[in-house]
Amino acid sequence: MKNAKEQYLDQANSIKELKTENILLRKYLYQQKTRINKLEALHKYNEDRFNLHKNILRVQTISYKKLNDFSQIYLTKGSELKKDKIFGLIQKNVAAGIAIKTDEPLKGILLSNEECQFSTFIGENKRPGIAKGINAQSMEVNFIPKWSKINIGDKVVTSGLDNIFLPNIPVGVVTKVITKSTYKTAIIKIYADVLHPSFFYLVKEVIHKSKELNISATTPDNNSTDLK
Structure with missing residues (x-):
């Protein structure tokens, strides 16, 4: 009888230990999956020419600002930036948005x-x-001089003249041209995948010498130019 009771207690202890080990293994597996997903996202949006530049900072999305608004996010490393300044956000090698530092997180x-x-x-x-957001697939570019010849398929890049973005960062492609009373507006299909914000390059200071970063106005690589 005593041996049976001891055997039962040993089995109970073994089951308890196995359950504890199982919980720890599951926790470890979750941590590993999270780490792998983060590394995959980091690799997907990596651009070597930006990584070591002193005027470009790599930032990561923390969360949406509001749960019902997918167009505004909070970002890391806000403490390293000046307040009341607008910064350009690059997703791998295409324009993705702007960042503003105020009293809130970046x-x-x-x-x-x-x-x-x-x-x-x-x-x-x-x-x-001047580009202005419309939705997750499109932007409008306003105040184009009325005499300008704009064609469907024309590529749109950042000018760098507003001290927000570096020059010649791809933005999108013209899909429609509208002539208004004093200027033209172009509707463009954007390159960036704004519905999946993860890692960005933040432009701390604009450099007008494009050769320093080997930046050209050509179409970005296939990982970033699939039009939604």
Whole structure:
């Protein structure tokens, strides 16, 4: 009888130990999966030419600012930046939004938000315009000089003249041109995947010498230019 009781207690202790080990293993597995997912995202949005530049900072999304608004996010490393300044956000090698440092955590405003505005050039002749967010797939570029010849398929890049973005960062492609009373507006399909914000390069200070970063106005690589 005593042996049976001891055997039962040993089995109970063994089961308890196995349950504890199982919980620890599950926790470890979850941590490993989280780490792997983070590394995969980091690799997906990695761009070597930006990594070691002193005027570019790699930041990560913390959370959405509001649960019902996917166009505004909070970002890491806000303590390293000046207040009341607008910074450009690059997703791998394409424009993705702007960031603003106030008394709150660093706030990112993605291309899908109408508050996201910055200067651009359109086409080979670099016609100027101001980009403004519409939705997760599109932006509008306003105040294009009315005499400018803008074609569907023209590529849109950042101008760098607003001290927000570096020059020649790809933004999108023209899909429609609207002529208004005093200027033209171009509707563009954006390159950035703003519905999946994770890692960004933040432009702390604009450099107007594009050769320093080997930046060109050509179409970015295939990982970033799939039009939604």
